[in-house]
Amino acid sequence: MRSPAELDRVQWHALTHAYGSAEDVPELIKALYQDDEETADEAIYELYGNIHHQGTVYSASAPAVPFLAHAVRHAPNKRAELLMLLAVLADHAPEDVDSPHWPSSSVAAVCAELCRALPELLFCLEDTEREVRRAALRVVAAVAELLPADQHAPVVAQLDGVYATDPVPAVRADAVVVLARFGREAAAVDGPLPEVRLAAAMLAVARSGPPYPADLVDVIAEDGAEPDPGDDDFPWSGTATQEEQLRRLLTEDPDAGLTVAARWIAAGDIGSRGSWLAEEIAGTWRDREPAVLDLLLAALPQQRNPRALASRLHTIGHLIEYLREPDADLRDTLYRYAAGADEETAGPALLALVRSRDPRALEQVLHRPTSQLLAAAARHFPEAADQLIPVIRGELAAGATGNEGIALVEALAPFGAAAHQALPELVVCLRTRSAAIVAARRLGAIGIATRETIDLLCEAAQSSDLALRAAAAVAHYQLTGDVEPALRTFEGLLSGAGQTHWYLSALEPLGIAAAPLLPYIEPMLGARYEWTRMAAAEALHWITGSPDHAVPVLVDLVGPTPVGVRALKALAATGQVPEELRPTLRSFAFSPLRLIHDSPLSGQDHPDEELRTLARTLLAAP
Template sequence: MIGGMDFDRAPFHAELDALPWASYTHAYGSAEDVPGALRALAGDDDAAAHEAQSELYGSILHQGSVYEASAHAVPFLARIAAAGIRTVDALLLIGGIAEGGADPDPGAASGSDPAGTAGVRESDEAACRRAVVAQLPLLLASVRHEDRAVRQAAAWAAGWTGTAGAGLAVPALRDRAAVEADPLVRAELLTSLVELDPEGSAPAAAGAIGPDSPPELRLAAVTACADAGLPWTRGLHEAVLELLPLDPLAADRYDHSRGEPLHDISVTLLERDTEADREAVFALLDAALRSDDPEARTEAVWVAMTACELSRSAPARLAPALLAAAEADGPDDGSGALSALGRLGARGALAADLLAARAAGDGDPADRALEALVTVDPVRAASLLARDLERRPRAFQAASGGPGDALPVIPYAPELLGAVRRRLATMRPGGTIPFRVTALLTSWGREASEAVPELLAALPSHPLPLTKALVAVCPPGRRTEVADALRERTATGPADERFAAARALHELTGDHGPLLPLLAERLAGSAGGGGGSDQLIREAAEAAAAIGPAAASLVPALRAALNSPGGERNNPQMDDDIAVAVALHRITGGVAESVPVLAGVLGDRDGLWRRWTLVRAAEAAAGLGPGARPLAPVLRTLLTDPRLTPAAALALHAVAPEELDTGHVAGLLLDAAEAGEAPFAAVDALMVFGTDGLSAEHRARLTELAERDGRVVRTGLDGTVEITDERLRARVRAALRGA
């Protein structure tokens, strides 16, 4: 207990019950369950208390987010902590709520000032921070507690009280730091001081990086120096290398925001975006990747991959050290360096010999080596993959487009085509292999025409994916044979297989005879608007649009498939309506029916995850041309959303070009690209508008997109960011050449 206090549960329960918890909200809605959890946390049943703690982390501190109920829970958590009941657990909850909070706005209304000087309601985040600041006397008393864990938890929690708590917390934390002996508590104290007073605490951080400090404190000092914006010195560099591996030193810290120290330090420095800081990170990682300690190399490989995702110069700079780490690991690839080499693309070419040698082995290590070689040296990888295609699933996935078809597909190679043809003969139903084969053959097109016999033979077993491959590879001389096979499949089998065959037949030959009745059948099943289950409406509408005026018989069914105007629609239903609007335009040639449908979608921006639906609606509007001029006002409202700027700009260019201020729109498109929001679409839109007309400022910004070190593309599937960003860079350079 703190101060020897006895905990009287009766008033605690009474005060809990006095608050209108059911009217408060947390992550799952009503907070009526919070009093029960707080009672259990303060109770004698350890199992119930543990479960209550988990519930509170899920509801009032959900993944770091705080809510209305979170602030109201803080005083009760403080009373539990003050009574010495699960003090550490209660303090950590309080600190987490403070961390998820924000500094109060002096002009906002609060519980003590309901009107506020500006009449603005205080946010939940500010209310939470204010509630924790009110408990600073408890937190600061707890940093003197006899229990080390309590002192550490209190020191960490006090560090998140922000500017509102700094005046009281900083002197008290400094006083405690002067006498504290425990390394972990000293580390937590220093981190909190730098968080609350970076300028005033920077000298203390710099003074603790030397070898005389305990390792835990030393690491905290290094991280604090980076966080405080101090220059990266030789002493900091050497301290990190001497302390490697770093993760074990942070394992018992409550500062989970710095739970992976080498990663966190490197990202902090890279985000400063200076040549000196980048080189500091690269020098640090180069040395760590060459360490004799396998754990240190493992940490460094993970950070190196992150650096490659953030910095365009990182792959070339780190490739030799990653190769050294892979050589040190041996065949088991313990640090992951071998796989990381595949993230470097052509810049990992110096590792091609090693990767090829490892790929010639057996088992998963060989498969991972070949997977990396696919991106490093695809020509060389093709011949190795051809030798043992069935036993190289990871490499085959990479060769056919990687996860989500996000990576480049391996170029055509005769020996690999031969292996794929043999694989077609042994494919079993189900699984992803048929789709991978289709992706590979489709990318090769007519070069893979020799696979037509095997595709035809495998078609009955894998009709959905292989119809696409057949259309892509079919040479003129075999069109009749392939068309006959597809036509036969339009008459038998499940509906989705017949539909796929009929669409492929239409794409290959233009024959829409078998497709029309299948479309009528699909649309009849969704009459009256349906909700877009299984994308049936959308697929039917898209196929009807491809047929055009010859699909006039489907117009009544397409109209019937529209959702009721003015009703609430989810995103799939809106996507259905967009596809139907496009089909009606393509079939009838008019826009009178399509414009109101698209207006209804474009005017509804309140739903969750609406971005791509709005993009599709804007693209559909562009396809209507000048006849969609009534959509111009709603399209203009989308221009200022960086995620929607490119689609809205292109739509306005198509429907009302005279209303566009091209200079203003160019600036908005550059804003979107620089923010990493739809950067490809933004650059493509700039090219449509004409890069030769860009102002000097806009041309300079476009050049910066191509030549800056920081990636423009910052998110994507694992292993795809670097390749996607390099594609963007090439596109920007092409746009500049056009200018």
């Protein structure tokens, strides 16, 4: 330990933290000793932000450790907070110590300082405050595998004492976890304390790996239903809480995870823990949607507030499209919530009902239209054009702007030729520059040329908004057949700097007419930016009809990423499936794990499902 009197012996100006020079660290450390609690709190907050910033430590971090250890002893009002700061400063993955970079790393220096200071911090394991004892256990755990051998015995002896005598079961459970870091199995899963049984079961399943033994799963289901109220304040290594570690373990074995989720939901879904676990499994593993939706349906009555209920309904709406025929009970439940008076829950319930293709949803949408609901209804009920298009027109005429206006215009796409009914509203969008880009695209697709439309498109093709310029130029060609203005527009767009792949992606309607642009496009096949290479290959195939130059570029880009899915889609359009790609396609098609994450709140299609479908389509090709 080092007292504040020694702070000037460190060349802080020569050290750095997250925001540059560490010259401010001494004053922050001195502030820890102030009687003013607000000042001390602010100092701890600042230290968390500079010598430890988003999981990173710096050259000033290790020199601060002995001073922080001294403050632990002499600033008792902030003991727990300071201990946790020391623990997170030393946080590292156990395998990191084998790295050739470890000896010279900042985190290695922090750990070395903490190992030296640890004997003088062990008194905190007997502190009267449970928060201090829990924090002290995290400090020991942070450097357990790095302690010199001669320190093991006294440290383990104190840990044994905590496990045997501490009056708080959660602290005893923490001691079990720390003892395991020293190779000691201290507790059995059939002990008298549920907190300890849970900790022992978690350690056991981590050792065994999936599939987990049924008796351990049973312990977790029984003893883990209610969260530790102080868990968030005391993360373990990796800054993960016990709750996060438990969810990760259960997600690795989906059968065990769903079993536990069902038990937790049946026990009241406290803190929505069972629901969250089920949702995590659906986001990690393929083809678990039916089981997860059954669990979420059972969990709906257990949600404690409208926000939690709305979250569950959002997830149901995201997953329900995976089902060919959603269950009648699920649809009936969604209908009841959708017809309710609480808009926070009625909105997501109705959206889920629309995505379930339930006919009752259409009437509800027509009575309570929003841009999101109308877009979903158009996608799932394209046969209802005569009912939906007038409502979409009305919303546009009422002045919908921004993302709402864009969603309304895009909602017209599933209706094909019937979308011509909205021609007046689309013209207004183009004139007022509200959702103008998507309006220009829709006008081009509808194919009805009027003098006003042509004039507006010519004007938009000169816009300072380059994306609008591209969309208007293409639409002008679609309506007039005159390609020269479009060619001039794209010559300028493709010869300039910026996101050229956006403009390349607009070229498909031009087809062979865009051939004069090939000298601009072909060099982009070797562009540094992967989206540009993908869009160039895609455009090259649209224009020439030949896959020869496009396929090698697309094959190189294929992968479980957004650009990889787009490349796969473009490859499918070529009809070419190189033999060397088939093993990759099989891994995409048959992986039990999701290869691309889906977000229930994204409002987008499921990219992992698109990846799998495209892979299967290409594998079926000759």
